[in-house]
Amino acid sequence: MYRAPTGTHDILPAEQPAWAHVRKTFARLCRRYGYQEITTPILEDTGVFLRTVGTGTDIVDKEMYTFLDKGGDSLTLRPEGTAPVVRAYLEHGMHNLPQPVRLHYFGPIFRYDRPQAGRYRQHFQLGCELLGDADAAADAEVIHLLWTFYAELGLRNLSLQLNSIGDPACRPRYVEALQAYYRARVDQVCPTCRERMERNPLRLLDCKEERCQPVIAEAPRSIEYLCAPCREHFEALQAYLRVLDVPWQLNPRLVRGLDYYTRTVFEVWPPVVGGQSTLGAGGRYDGLAEALGGRPTPGVGFATGVERVLLNLRQQGVPLPEQPPLDVFIAYLGQAAKERALQLAVELRRLGLSVSYSPSPRSLKAQMRLADAWRARVALILGDNELAQGAVTLRDMARSEQSTVPLAELPAVLAGR
Numbered sequence: 001m002y003r004a005p006t007g008t009h010d011i012l013p014a015e016q017p018a019w020a021h022v023r024k025t026f027a028r029l030c031r032r033y034g035y036q037e038i039t040t041p042i043l044e045d046t047g048v049f050l051r052t053v054g055t056g057t058d059i060v061d062k063e064m065y066t067f068l069d070k071g072g073d074s075l076t077l078r079p080e081g082t083a084p085v086v087r088a089y090l091e092h093g094m095h096n097l098p099q100p101v102r103l104h105y106f107g108p109i110f111r112y113d114r115p116q117a118g119r120y121r122q123h124f125q126l127g128c129e130l131l132g133d134a135d136a137a138a139d140a141e142v143i144h145l146l147w148t149f150y151a152e153l154g155l156r157n158l159s160l161q162l163n164s165i166g167d168p169a170c171r172p173r174y175v176e177a178l179q180a181y182y183r184a185r186v187d188q189v190c191p192t193c194r195e196r197m198e199r200n201p202l203r204l205l206d207c208k209e210e211r212c213q214p215v216i217a218e219a220p221r222s223i224e225y226l227c228a229p230c231r232e233h234f235e236a237l238q239a240y241l242r243v244l245d246v247p248w249q250l251n252p253r254l255v256r257g258l259d260y261y262t263r264t265v266f267e268v269w270p271p272v273v274g275g276q277s278t279l280g281a282g283g284r285y286d287g288l289a290e291a292l293g294g295r296p297t298p299g300v301g302f303a304t305g306v307e308r309v310l311l312n313l314r315q316q317g318v319p320l321p322e323q324p325p326l327d328v329f330i331a332y333l334g335q336a337a338k339e340r341a342l343q344l345a346v347e348l349r350r351l352g353l354s355v356s357y358s359p360s361p362r363s364l365k366a367q368m369r370l371a372d373a374w375r376a377r378v379a380l381i382l383g384d385n386e387l388a389q390g391a392v393t394l395r396d397m398a399r400s401e402q403s404t405v406p407l408a409e410l411p412a413v414l415a416g417r
């Protein structure tokens, strides 16, 4: 027997209403903030991610699903949503539109990672990107949108972690200081950190190894190395967050696993923090468009994993919508009644009701069991008697009451319920 590939999962019918609820809540909110939906392909030229997420990151080095297609082109199942959105912005000349351009998206993301609770090889992200505006008010807006999304879903006790990692003007000086600090402590850190020191020094601060924690605790902080424009931007952002009443925690250790970030980085953590628990995350990426060969275009955005949102809603005991019951089940006895039942189903569906029946003939008892299993509100029974009378027997499934209803009156009777 085949199973879904490791780290992927089916979203079964019983879970669909909760998924739809999360997606709809997000779409409604995005509309209120003036964001328009975009859908990009699930695969891109591999270069889209190499040039932006960056070689040296776990995503590019270890986690991408990359393959040559039959024409010999290297394609990659998207491991994140931001670079594809910026690629689309450039490709469609959206810089010619009034700026900023505000976009939101939903779709599957692929990362060849070690699966565990809340971590998948295929997961789904909801995200927003605001392109073409460098002001800190833009950063505050996307953070406020994400924060409001969680609040409207009913999530409580979240914490917003905030940091600034500077820009190409000031970050090199910080990275040098960080490297110098680590070189003096090579023997105190894990082998991965020894390797990261040269390949991806910012990620040193992200290490989860016990022995590296004291080193991380004393490490130089990016905010102390910010150049004047970056410092002003970060201060302005915090002032706007205060104005918008979003509480945050300054986290000088917060770095992100993608290279394209400049200045603002943020994550939202649930109350119980574990290794893989980040609910949503994002930041500013003013160099991304140029890395893709486009004109310089500032941008800021976030993404949140739908599986993790649902996990946290369930952990916090927030009630989620369930599958709606069936409005009408039609039971029939005999071929003539079956044909009338098929027509009746079509007529009632035209009125907007959900209607189902057994395609194969079954005993009345077996049909009533189906009506129960599908949680029908009402069962209509059609037999020779009913056909002769031009009527149906209507059974209220909850009350177990039956009555005879002339077919002509059926729509009105059903609407009355």
Ligand code: HAM
Residues within 6 Å of the ligand: 079, 080, 081, 082, 111, 113, 118, 119, 120, 121, 122, 123, 125, 127, 128, 129, 257, 278, 279, 280, 281, 282, 283, 284, 300, 301, 302, 303, 304, 305, 306, 307, 308
């Ligand atoms: P990210 O932090 O890599 O950022 O992913 C965003 C969110 O996706 C995470 O906070 C988490 O909820 C979810 N997520 C990530 N990996 C997994 C996984 N393996 N299984 C389940 N959920 C996962 C980005 O991807 C950036 N593109 C966000 C962004 C948008 N930055 C600016 N704009």
